[in-house]
Amino acid sequence: MSDLTLTPAPALGGYRERFEGVQLEELPNxxxxxxxxxxxxxxxxxxxxxxxxxxxxxxxxxxxxxxxxxxxxxxxxxxxxxxxxxxxxxxxxxxxxxxxxxxxxxxxxxDVWVSLRIDGPRAHTALERICPIDLHPDAFPEGRAARTVMEHLGTIVLRDGADSFLLLSAHSSAESFLHAVETSIRNVT
Amino acid sequence: MIINHPLLGPRDAAEFVYLGDASLIDRPDWEDPDAAEKYYEYLYLRDNPAGLHRELWFHEQGDRSWLVVTRNTLTHEITNVELARDVAKAQGRSR
The missing domain is CATH 3.30.70.1520 (Heterotetrameric sarcosine oxidase)
Structure with missing residues (x-):
C-alpha cells in the first residue's frame, strides 16, 4: 500500500465573489x-x-x-x-x-452537488431571470424549496433568508452552472 | 404550458417529460389466458381523441413524480392533474 493522502477539493475551488448588491459564494463543507x-x-x-x-x-x-x-x-x-x-x-x-x-x-x-449561496438585495433580481419558479416572498417565503431547472441544469433552490438563497446543482456541471448564475448577476448589476 | 402539480403548485412544462396515454397504468396480467391479445392492445392500440385526453407526465426536473394530466388536445387547456400513485391506488393497486 502506498501512503498517499487524498485531500478533498471543492467543485469550484472555494469560489467567492462580491458584486454590487449581490454576493455569490461556494459552500465547500x-x-x-x-x-x-x-x-x-x-x-x-x-x-x-x-x-x-x-x-x-x-x-x-x-x-x-x-x-x-x-x-x-x-x-x-x-x-x-x-x-x-x-x-x-x-x-x-x-x-x-x-x-x-x-x-x-x-x-x-x-459530492454529487455543488452548493452556492447567493445573497444580497439584488439576489432575487438576478435569479428571476434564470429560475422558472416564482421567487416572490409571497409565493416562495423563507424555508420554501424547489427542484427545478436553471439554464437547462437541474437545480435545487432554497430560500434560507429574506435575501438569501441556497442553490444546489450537479457537481459535474458546476462551472457551467456558476457561469449561468454569474452571467445573470452581471446582467443586473 | 403550465402544469399545476398537486403537491408543488404551478410548474413549467419544461420540467416534465411526456410519456403517453394514462391507460399505460393498467398493465395486463401476464398470466391471463388472453395475455397475448391484451398486450397487443396495451402496447399498440391508442385512442387519438380531439378533445380531453388523460395522459402521463413525469416530473423529471422536479420531484420525480408521475402525474395523470387531463389535457384538451385542441386547446392545450389542462383541466385536472392527479398523482399517478393516487390514481393507481384508487383502482385498488398497492402502489
Missing part, C-alpha cells in the same frame, strides 16, 4: 444526505425525525431547520427528504444514520 421513507414505516420515520431534530418532517417543497439550528431538512418529493448541514469529513451519512437509528434509508449525496 455542505453535506447532503438523502433520506427515503421506508414503505409502511411512515409513522416510525416521522417519530424518528421529530426525536432527532426536534421538528416535524417537511412536506415536499418545504424545509425545516432542526431545533439546534445545524441541520436543514428539505422535503424533495413524497417519501424523500434531504438533510443539509455543515460537515467537514467523508462520513455525513453515518451522522444521519446515527440520528435516525434505521428509521430511514440514507444515501450520501454530498
Amino acid at each position: 455542505l453535506a447532503i444526505v438523502s433520506i427515503a421513507t421506508p414503505r409502511g414505516g411512515e409513522a416510525e420515520f416521522a417519530a424518528a425525525i421529530e426525536k432527532a431534530f426536534g421538528v416535524a418532517a417537511p412536506k415536499p417543497g418545504h424545509s425545516s431547520l432542526s431545533k439546534d439550528g445545524r441541520t436543514r431538512l428539505v422535503g424533495m418529493a413524497p417519501d424523500q427528504t434531504f438533510a443539509v448541514f455543515t460537515h467537514d469529513g467523508p462520513d455525513a451519512r453515518q451522522v444521519i444514520d446515527g440520528a435516525l437509528d434505521g428509521a430511514g434509508y440514507t444515501t450520501d449525496q454530498t
